[in-house]
Amino acid sequence: MVNAKDDRKFSVLIAGGGSTYTPGIVLTLLNGLDKFPLRKLKFYDNDAERQKKIADATAILVKERAPEIEFEATTDPEEAFTDVDFVMAQIRVGKYAMRSLDEKIPLKHGVVGQETTGPGGIAYGLRSIPGVVQLVDYMEKYSPNAWMLNYSNPAAIVAEATRRLRPNSKIINICDMPIDIMDRMAAILGKKDRNDLVFRYYGLNHFGWWTDVRDKQGNDLMPQLKEYVSKNGYWVGGDYDKNTEASWESTFKKAADVYKLDPTTLPNTYLKYYMYPSWVVKHSDPNYTRTDEVEAHRQKMVFGECARIVENNTAKDTEFKPDEHSTYIVDLCTAIAYNTHQRMLAIIPNEGAISNIDPTATVEVPCLFGANGPERLSMGKAATFQKGMITEQNSVEKLAVDAWEQHSYTKLWQAFSLCKIVPDAGVAKDILDEMIVANKEYWPELK
Ligand SMILES: NC(=O)c1ccc[n+]([C@@H]2O[C@H](COP(=O)([O-])OP(=O)(O)OC[C@H]3O[C@@H](n4cnc5c(N)ncnc54)[C@H](O)[C@@H]3O)[C@@H](O)[C@H]2O)c1
Ligand SMILES: O=P(O)(O)OC[C@H]1O[C@H](O[C@H]2[C@H](O)[C@@H](O)[C@@H](O)O[C@@H]2CO)[C@H](O)[C@@H](O)[C@@H]1O
Numbered sequence: 538m539v540n541a542k543d544d545r546k547f548s549v550l551i552a553g554g555g556s557t558y559t560p561g562i563v564l565t566l567l568n569g570l571d572k573f574p575l576r577k578l579k580f581y582d583n584d585a586e587r588q589k590k591i592a593d594a595t596a597i598l599v600k601e602r603a604p605e606i607e608f609e610a611t612t613d614p615e616e617a618f619t620d621v622d623f624v625m626a627q628i629r630v631g632k633y634a635m636r637s638l639d640e641k642i643p644l645k646h647g648v649v650g651q652e653t654t655g656p657g658g659i660a661y662g663l664r665s666i667p668g669v670v671q672l673v674d675y676m677e678k679y680s681p682n683a684w685m686l687n688y689s690n691p692a693a694i695v696a697e698a699t700r701r702l703r704p705n706s707k708i709i710n711i712c713d714m715p716i717d718i719m720d721r722m723a724a725i726l727g728k729k730d731r732n733d734l735v736f737r738y739y740g741l742n743h744f745g746w747w748t749d750v751r752d753k754q755g756n757d758l759m760p761q762l763k764e765y766v767s768k769n770g771y772w773v774g775g776d777y778d779k780n781t782e783a784s785w786e787s788t789f790k791k792a793a794d795v796y797k798l799d800p801t802t803l804p805n806t807y808l809k810y811y812m813y814p815s816w817v818v819k820h821s822d823p824n825y826t827r828t829d830e831v832e833a834h835r836q837k838m839v840f841g842e843c844a845r846i847v848e849n850n851t852a853k854d855t856e857f858k859p860d861e862h863s864t865y866i867v868d869l870c871t872a873i874a875y876n877t878h879q880r881m882l883a884i885i886p887n888e889g890a891i892s893n894i895d896p897t898a899t900v901e902v903p904c905l906f907g908a909n910g911p912e913r914l915s916m917g918k919a920a921t922f923q924k925g926m927i928t929e930q931n932s933v934e935k936l937a938v939d940a941w942e943q944h945s946y947t948k949l950w951q952a953f954s955l956c957k958i959v960p961d962a963g964v965a966k967d968i969l970d971e972m973i974v975a976n977k978e979y980w981p982e983l984k
């Protein structure tokens with residue numbers, strides 16, 4: 538037990554109940570009731586039909602494993618957000634249909650097509666801003682003391698938007714990519730998991746670097762990791778990677794080349810899109826992108842497994858299990874609930890954490906997590922290479938939010954053009970004009 542004398546039980550809302558990641562979180566919550574006890578679990582989504590498929594299976598899981606927990610799924614914001622301690626947000630505004638266009642439109646123009654990177658990421662950002670701000674407003678209206686841990690992507694743009702639009706809100710934007718990589722580092726080093734490592738890391742979301750990794754005794758583990766990563770990237774192989782899909786395998790392996798560009802640090806895997814965009818485009822199929830792969834694998838598995846649970850009316854033999862995504866968000870809630878001051882990453886306003894970067898940039902750095910939320914740790918100065926990269930990419934993210942706020946075509950064109958992976962302003966304009974048509978239902982009308 539985290540705190541045997543404390544008899545609090547928490548009420549958790551998963552916003553984006555229909556997400557493919559929801560069953561993993563449910564499993565993690567149910568497995569960890571001794572550390573983070575629950576009294577209520579609720580789902581909220583604006584697609585009742587999609588959410589119901591996950592909710593029907595969850596109702597069986599909860600009934601079998603912890604019938605004392607009250608469970609409900611709803612599309613009504615008041616019902617969802619009332620009497621909640623933690624909101625775990627993971628919505629995808631526009632769903633996979635729009636993600637597919639974010640990937641395929643840039644690729645038609647020979648540019649990287651990716652969920653959170655380049656034009657695709659910016660397009661997704663402009664859809665996510667109002668969706669996530671609406672969740673924050675519901676939380677503040679119906680449960681003003683609650684915390685929101687937000688995974689909804691693109692987290693960098695969402696974090697910049699919430700910093701500006703809801704500066705006092707209790708939303709903490711987070712990402713599971715460095716978490717997954719740190720579990721990989723632990724496996725490479727023969728340690729149990731990421732919690733055996735003490736690290737220094739800085740950058741933007743999906744755009745950062747480790748500068749130090751040590752064990753709990755303070756021994757420097759960077760030399761051993763660098764030696765491994767220079768050859769294999771973050772690919773562990775064997776049993777560890779037996780379920781890893783082909784595109785992720787390629788990404789984890791490509792980290793070897795990304796590392797070589799700056800052997801003083803260890804990189805986030807997403808930097809491959811910025812360092813090797815031509816290679817990425819060459820290895821992409823414009824007619825079969827990551828969305829197609831997700832629909833064929835993860836989405837099919839998740840909804841198939843939910844249907845199987847419902848059909849058998851039992852989840853005793855379920856394939857669902859905790860993963861980095863689910864354990865991280867539950868660990869964060871636990872650290873806040875019990876004021877543990879555990880050192881974990883978050884995407885937050887810089888305010889000096891990286892001393893030579895704009896204080897208003899939203900950066901990803903380690904923080905101590907307690908009852909007041911994240912307390913940022915100082916990571917010192919960014920080196921020249923990182924400072925240049927961060928400054929450019931952060932300007933792209935700021936311009937995207939400017940464009941959304943001001944309904945400005947020019948600002949959005951600037952964001953696309955400044956982006957490192959777009960070759961010139963002409964290509965940027967061609968992609969933008971196509972994206973405006975595709976996102977008509979979601980974006981403000983640009984002037
Ligand atoms: N930050 C991270 O590191 C990280 C990691 C994994 C996933 N994600 C993000 O989590 C989200 C979910 O991913 P997924 O692949 O499971 O997507 P998904 O499409 O399976 O689930 C998203 C759900 O959100 C719902 N939704 C969309 N707009 C909504 C709105 N305005 N209000 C309420 N519900 C809404 C959809 O109906 C859907 O059920 C995405 O934003 C994804 O990018 C982030
Ligand atoms: O292409 P997807 O939908 O599979 O993943 C996109 C997300 O990728 C990252 O999360 C990864 C995680 O890091 C990886 O190791 C594995 O556990 O799967 C996760 C999700 O697939 C990234 O951090 C997210 O922001 C992306 O949404």
Ligand SMILES: [Mn+2]
Pocket residue numbers: 692711712713714743
């Ligand atoms: Mn992420």
